[in-house]
Amino acid sequence: MCADTPETTAENTVDYKSTLNLPKTDFPMRAGLPKREPEWLERWEKMGVYDRLREKTGRTPFTLHDGPPYANGHLHIGHALNKTIKDMIVRSHQMMGFDARYVPGWDCHGLPIEWKIEEQYRKKGKNKDEVNIVDFRQECRKFAEGWVDIQREEFKRLGITGNWPDPYLTMDFHAEAVIAAEFQKFLMNGTLYQGSKPVMWSPVEQTALAEAEVEYHDKDSFTIWVKFQVTGTGDATLDAAKVVIWTTTPWTIPSNKAVVYGAEISYGLYEVTSTPDECWLNTGETYLLADNLAADVFSRARLEEGMYTRRADVTVEQLASISLKHPLNGATGGNGEWDDIRDFRAADFVTDTEGTGFVHCAPSHGMEEFELYRDLGMLEQVITYNIMDDGRFRADLPFFGGKAILKPNGKEGNANAAVIDKLVEVGGLLARGKIKHSYPHSWRSKAPIIYRNTPQWFAAVDKAVGDGQDTHGTTIRERALTSIDELVKWTPQTGRNRLYSMIEARPDWVLSRQRAWGVPLTVFTRKGLLPTDPDFLLRNDDVNTRITEAFEFEGADAWYKDGAKARFLEGIVNPDDYDQVFDVLDVWFDSGSTHSFVLRDRPDGTADGIADVYMEGTDQHRGWFHSSLLQACGTLGRAPYRNVVTHGFTLDEKGMKMSKSLGNTIVPETVVKQYGADILRLWVAQVDYTSDQRIGPEILKGVADSYRRLRNTMRFMLGSLNDFSEADRMDVADMPELERWVLHRLSELDDVVTKGYKAFDFQGVFSAVFTFATVDLSAFYFDIRKDALYCDGDTERRRAARTVLDILFHRLTKWLAPVLVFTMEEVWLERFGGADNSVHLEDFEVTPDAWRDDALASKWASIRSARRVVTAALEVQRTEKVIGASLEAAPTVYIADADLRAALEGVPFDDIAITSAITVSGDAAPEGAFTLPEIDGVAVSFAKADGEKCQRCWKILPDVNAQTGVCGRCSEALKS
Template structure:
């Protein structure tokens, strides 16, 4: 049989199909570590710093809020560090010298607690161990976790000076922290006071407000009668009369020293005229209550209603001020006279008639309002509660009993006090109350207010330090900074911190622990805290302390003979006592501006950061302590901007908990999807509120990632072999390319403003829409034919590849701060090792001349008409009339203006059909329309002619050219 010499040639080798080794499957979990190793090998971070130096770039410093060196990272850590990395990388690529020094908080109770646990497990007592040896154990523990966390942070793709981070336990850091503390010593804001502070009986230390969190707790509540024994008006003493108080802390009753009333509250005198059989009330006795709260109080005492009580008369503020009561335990058996003192009634602005009785039992040693009243009226302080939360052993009746047990559970003290009140017939009523109560955020155990000598920084004392540009007190400087010097993202952060600092008390600096920077000060033996020479203030002593810490760390404070060494030749060491409390760790982290921003070569000239970025809890934490600390030593806030993010929740909006099994660990996400997917989740989320994460959410993120990757792969495939020789000047390009350039120019402005405003969610949405709609669904879809089938020399193909190159450079750099690994993969897939890294690039400048709003309006209309055509063809495809759009040559009915607009375009090319007819004739009734696109109707017609075996268009001229079964365009290309 003879060979068929008329067979159509195989034109597939003549088609310019995409060429790329960029894989569709990313394999991120396996491949990302190789990029990390490569970045470390070529020293990207150091090269960027050198680039910034050589080019004289403006520095941008995001100062890292130090995570605590204790435990593996959780998803909140990942959110925080990834957001920081978005900002650092984007600022660098926008032309800044974006420095990022990661750091760690190393001192403090959690680490100390862990070492104590290890000692207890071995049957050892921490107090029997040399303090320096104990501190060294803490240091080693922190070092171990720093190494672990550093690798976990790096695995997220976070760039920074990982080789030289800052640590609060570095010798220089400890020296600076001590020096900053001594600034407060010298400027007069430091004082020792005996006042109630939040105290953790479990941890046996004072807590700052930032170390306290609130949880639901069931408390005892009691209504207690205080018998009036002195009054200006005999009405209140002729018949037994009681002032009734209400409290949810019965254990504070033994410390009562006064009762407060509200001067503007309406009070009444009530008589008990009857009682139920089971009531201990005495008929004829009288009580004073706030009128608004009387019914509720009588209900608790089972005395509600006209059969049991009646109101006799008003009780004025003047009447109340003249009353003196007896303590409920006055003359109690076994009391040894402990409570045989008078209890005055005092006016207090803090008293309300919202709950209780309108009277506030006042124990100056156990509440801030109570303490302030005590200061105002000279009430004595009590010292009945020990550091472990127990009453002093020699307190009558209750000695040694715990309020809070060492395991955090309630001790017997409350019940014992209530029983004693019942025994003295002063218990008016009792109940239980479920309410929000302060707990230690470390031990999770309830805390108490306890009077104890502590070291404070006054935030309202006038500072004569020459730094009063923004106010003369720490509070004034802080409030001015918040209002005038700091940009807030979101703005609500300003209001939150302002209200906190506006109302906060003095700062408690001291902690009764071992692992931390000591309060480097000396007090004169025998002197009182109020004496002017109580604190040793000597610049030479301070310099010696700082130098010793710089050389050997803060441990030297605990070495025998240190006091004598630093005081020798200046003052008599025997005349002074050394303070061994340690600083609140918030003072450590609040001081980082000094030893990181001010002292490091990669810090800032003025010691002020461009941005602090942490979670919303840091309004009461690091933002707060940094503000107070810097306002005391620098005179202003240490930051120009503050960004806060929300917390991470599970998919149902529940708080993550190991017990609920709903936690999502970063390593789990990275192991399954890769770090870029975790980073993309951050970019797609609104970080200003709480963020949800879980399996279904991550599946959606991964789908978005695949669509982006498709876009990048298409570009790479169709840029194979592109050189500058092909490049076309924009003015010579077809309109479609010029429209894409217009979109690039629009996006460039939006990307830059989005990164500048830290608006990653909106920025990414615009980039994603551009990739999936403008590019994949329109431009790439239309230009595939030109890429594959046009001759290499054709203007259309050269223009399209030029535009692809321009898109490539912008899209990879725009996405690089977010998808650090994928952008690198894309970059190296095109340029290989010669490309070094996308992260060494800047976002390219985009000519404003590319903007063409008139063209954009025109193409908006063209795209709308195209959408109607596409919809009409989809109907035919669904009905299996056609398989591909190239089998169609529809008739498009439009108005005259639209027809004129379409006349200078190859509309069939734009609609990916083999032919198209545009007419202004009236459309038939059955024509396809879309309600949202007015004035356009489409009638389907099949394309006429034969199928070109090279480009697959169906055209009348196929088969009439030199190359068999080709159209004119393909024949020419061949």
């Protein structure tokens, strides 16, 4: 309460400003976040806020398991989005009464880091293969450690809470021991096997790749139409014809073993009747083609309509009698490599929508062809090993030995050109060209990949897992599909559909990689036995224990040290009888196993080894969500998560994918330096993260404007509560209707906020709170109550308003704390300072049921509608400069509805409309009265207020004292 003595000015008029209860606060309008946020980070670290929260007893644990980012570079905007969403989940659940734990982690093994070390070697002219493998692995470890430290500080700068001093790393010795032990479970339960099938292979990186390690980019590829001579039918007409295939991978032609057709496709025998110059077809030649594609094929060979004719149908029975000769059959210098007859049969995957209606089969380089001949039991006849690890043809392959599909830099090699030239030479080519199409590339080297048949280690997804955990199915696939539908909640639900379809159709899991930096496949194979032999794999618990114990103390490097085989096998089996496997595990197996050494093994893990939430980008349906599901279904018997939350990708303001070459990237560090981390966090809260979202300079300006509006709201409350104490508090039952309406709105909002945070709907939470703060409070309640707050003495109306402001302050500050972690701390400490105080140690307030009053809310909805008409009517007068402020008005409001009229007469409607006086009438509105078309039954006639202007509250009233210049209300206030 202000009790200053009014001052007298030079003109001998009293200045009453010092007698007003104006807001008082040191909370600045300008946030200065880039400078001040690090101070709060330092404060929280000194206080040990995260550890203090763990000391709160009797709470239900809630664990978000962190999908590990890769430790090999600075953060990008996707990292910021991802970690901020996770942080909001953790913080909001903590404040809802849970013990919300968050252990950050890093993926440390694998090709990205190995590739960086190899790049360093190449710059120094050093050969990786000449370096001791343990020394090389140590360099990889050191590289990862450096980036873990850098990224940790970058994440902390974004205000991310968590157990930063003790994160999990997949390269920690215990983690490596557990990853090996988890792999051994696949070995022991019978799902591990060595097989040979086409896998995605990077010739540049010389390793197999997982689907999640592949991205698709446009690529210009050679495309060729190749002739295969028909043979063996006994029909001279057919035997004279050629079957034409089309492919975009000419390098696979030397590995061709068959051609397939579609049993339901219409085929014809076509004869060339004339040819243009420079054509690889001759008059009189005949070709078998799908009727729907014949015209297109001939046009590729420069034949126009009229240069060929359809001679006859070709029936399914005729097709079944055909065998084929490879186009290089009998070629001089071919050494018989391609002289075997090629298989020709029907296949379900052939269509007549593209190509020729026939498909060239190189089962070593295509999964559909591989599966076809696998199911026929003919793999031994059709598998080739023509392509080496580096993407070169084997050295002894006639014509093509040593030719490379790709150069070491990922550019086009000379293999395709060599094959095309040879086909031209032997007359095997009908046409050639180039095509731009979407093609798989390694996301690390950015180089194209190939499909290549290589011996690899697999986990069988359809074989019964012999572990007795059959509650949710007997195979990995069954358990995964059951988990998806029965055990996991998906946000958004589309995530369920995507992962379900992937699991439903996926092949066996390729576990092995031909690299050095990772956890090795800790398995031994019996010499002289085939992979199909039951004793091929050494399955021995004592051996497994020796390995994991060594890893626990020495890390996975123990596998590569001299004498490792003897160390692990001697005294159990004869080491000379076994070979040691040196492939490393797919890094997705590493990260898929994290539930076992983070959730299961750590004190801050979970009792059952299951996380409450996994939250990652939509690409992780084929990545971490996927591998974690497969791995856990093979070892736990179910999914390792109860909720899966998915966010989309971040695009620029135009909806374009960000790229350095386009110059449209947004770097988190830049945003933090310019605006502060809270602005970046607020952007996250404002977008629908379940879809792709956009960010850019103009968008950030809009976010900053929203932030300023919120900051002003909080500043007003701080100023108005400057000297508020418990003695000023008023019982809710004694409050005016307006204050009780605010509390009702808080009750409604509490439901929205709580349900929203539980559903991870931060956009919904922020939108509701922001609308309430700016529309219900700033533009309505605060606007109305400023008069009472500033000008009243110690009235019940002012005490009620300040009590409500205190209630609002606690709820808004806490509700926004998971989003604006720095600003809400600043707001909280501005009012409740103290060395050990923090809003992040608080819980959300419990809202009394008694605050909910739907009847009152309905009444005030009508009052606000009537107020809208009055406000709009006065704005017309202000625009026309009839008045300068609404307090100069004393309008009459004509209300047709008796209930609304009674409602307005029962409240101080002049205060609510912010006028000096107002008249509510049930008479018919006069002609020309102001109305709003969307609000029926309310009209306003304008009139100026009668009386003099109070020099203290600025209302124009009849009771203003001529000597003091103040109204009766202000006179009473001055007495106190």
